[in-house]
Amino acid sequence: xxxxxxxxxxxxxxxxxxxxxxxxxxxxxxxxxxxxxxxxxxxxxxxxxxxxxxxxxxxxxxxxxxxxxxxxxxxxxxxxxxxxxxxxxxxxxxxxxxxxxxxxxxxxxxxxxxxxxx
Amino acid sequence: xxxxxxxxxxxxxxxxxxxxxxxxxxxxxxxxxxxxxxxxxxxxxxxxxxxxxxxxxxxxxxxxxxxxxxxxxxxxxxxxxxxxxxxxxxxxxxxxxxxxxxxxxxxxxxxx
Numbered sequence: 001x002x003x004x005x006x007x008x009x010x011x012x013x014x015x016x017x018x019x020x021x022x023x024x025x026x027x028x029x030x031x032x033x034x035x036x037x038x039x040x041x042x043x044x045x046x047x048x049x050x051x052x053x054x055x056x057x058x059x060x061x062x063x064x065x066x067x068x069x070x071x072x073x074x075x076x077x078x079x080x081x082x083x084x085x086x087x088x089x090x091x092x093x094x095x096x097x098x099x100x101x102x103x104x105x106x107x108x109x110x111x112x113x114x115x116x117x118x
Numbered sequence: 119x120x121x122x123x124x125x126x127x128x129x130x131x132x133x134x135x136x137x138x139x140x141x142x143x144x145x146x147x148x149x150x151x152x153x154x155x156x157x158x159x160x161x162x163x164x165x166x167x168x169x170x171x172x173x174x175x176x177x178x179x180x181x182x183x184x185x186x187x188x189x190x191x192x193x194x195x196x197x198x199x200x201x202x203x204x205x206x207x208x209x210x211x212x213x214x215x216x217x218x219x220x221x222x223x224x225x226x227x228x229x230x
Contacts, residue, residue: 004160033217042122042206042220043161056217091160095216107151107208107218109161 002026004110006092012116013082020078021113025094032075033107034067035091036060043091049075050097082117089114120145122207124221131197132229139192139224141207147187149210151218154203161206164192194226202228 005024013019025032030051035043046065047057051072061067064082069075079086093107121144131137141150149168153161165174167183167190174181178195194201204225208218 006160031216040222042208042222043218045211045217045219048217089158093161097216105216106163106166107216108163109153111160112158114158 004092004094004108006090006110006113008113009111010114010116012118014118015084016081018078018080019082019115020076021090021092021115022074022076023092023094023110024074025092026108028096029094029108030072030097031095031105032069033093033095034075034077035093037089037091037112038087046077079115082115084117087115087117120209120211120219122209122219122221124205124207124224126224127222128225128227130227130229133198134196137194137197137226139205139207139226141190141192141221143188143209145188147183147190147209149218150181150183150187150190151208152181152190152192153206153208155206155223156203164205197226197228199228199230202226 007022033048034046037043045058046061047067049069064080067077089112091112093109095105095107123142125140151166152164155161165181170185170187172183180193183190204223206223208220211219
């Protein structure tokens with residue numbers, strides 16, 4: 001399967017613990033995005049990378065959140081000192097950078113990691 | 119900031135019926151995406167529209183972007199139980215980063 005993969009698919013943790021999620025994008029895609037989705041809502045943008053550079057962060061991304069994409073391949077999203085409000089589906093997507101400013105390429109999503117904080 | 123409003127919020131149709139889902143933006147749309155999501159799963163890419171008046175079809179699903187690029191519709195012909203799920207529209211947030219903003223989704227149920 002050459003789509004976007006995420007690991008783990010489900011994570012249950014206790015409040016205050018740290019968690020880390022992994023995303024493997026489609027291999028030739030240079031852009032990688034993280035989104036968060038809560039029940040009954042559409043995904044909300046968290047951060048994105050172009051190759052290994054983290055170029056944008058949403059204000060939703062508090063200091064407890066950190067993301068990396070070493071070598072411009074897979075990415076990790078870490079949440080420190082988890083809170084119950086962090087419970088959500090964390091989605092990763094990848095795309096190619098559009099050749100023309102203001103244009104967009106298709107974004108392909110992974111299956112998500114569902115986080116439950118007890 | 120740009121917002122996307124989807125209507126209806128939920129829809130129950132009899133198998134074989136046609137249906138339409140709408141997505142309206144508060145600003146001009148750049149790159150309008152339609153995705154389908156099964157409960158608890160990731161988003162499946164359906165179609166992307168960029169030009170005003172553009173229309174694309176895939177199997178029994180057709181999406182259109184109006185000339186003014188502020189509204190899109192998704193039309194399903196002869197619905198089947200396999201069409202059931204949550205349909206999300208997403209739009210480019212502007213700028214060069216390419217991240218998307220999404221509507222809240224339309225939940226579609228198809229009764230056999």
